Amino acid sequence: KMNGGVKKEDLGKENVEAVKKGCANLGRHIENVHQFGVPVVVAINHFTTDTEAEIRALKDFVASMGADAILCKHWAQGSAGIEDLAHRVVKLAESGASQFSPLYPDEMPLFEKVNTIVKRIYRGDEAIADKSIRDQLHAWEQAGYGNLPVCMAKTQYSF
Known part of the structure; x- marks a missing residue:
């Protein structure tokens, strides 16, 4: 919601549109990870004031980016609150779906590596x-x- 323009003191109020707007930042992170050829799973750090509609908007957005979003309640439930996330990460790690590839070859000059990161x-x-x-x-x-x-x-928080 903060990436969608909501002030910190207003985060407790439902604002599905702000969540959707703020998803653009998350989308860039997902795109960036995909550039390395690895699958993505998003951990949703659940707050008690998050509504079902907000969570659904976030999960729908992440799904549209070709990834999964797992609701995590570790703050309230300890490790039990992230068990679903752990199982999903293990499944991805063992799936063979990862085709990791760096953004540039090792022999590329350092400044060209910097430039590649800046551009990509x-x-x-x-x-x-x-x-x-x-x-x-x-x-x-x-x-x-x-x-x-x-x-x-x-x-x-921004690009």
Whole structure:
């Protein structure tokens, strides 16, 4: 609901439209995971104020993205509250459905790896870096670190 524009103090009120609107952010995460060739399962962190209509909207959206959404109540039920999620993850892991593939080859230059992540994950036009940054990346390549993967992080709340 927050990704759909609802203020924190108003999260306790049903707002199916805000849930639907906020699903765009979740959709991007699902698309990103699919780019790696792995199946997706979404864990719904249930709050007592979540309504059946809101949960249904979220589950329907996730299904439309080719994934499953599992309601999780671990906050109230401990490990019993996420047993369904655990079983679904095990089933996916054992199914052979995963065809993991990284976004880029190991031998790609570091800045090109950064640019690939910017374009494919964040949907940016291109990565921009000062000469000093490019020089540092080149120095790392020369030192033998060019084949290592690049890890970039940002908030999960927006793209």
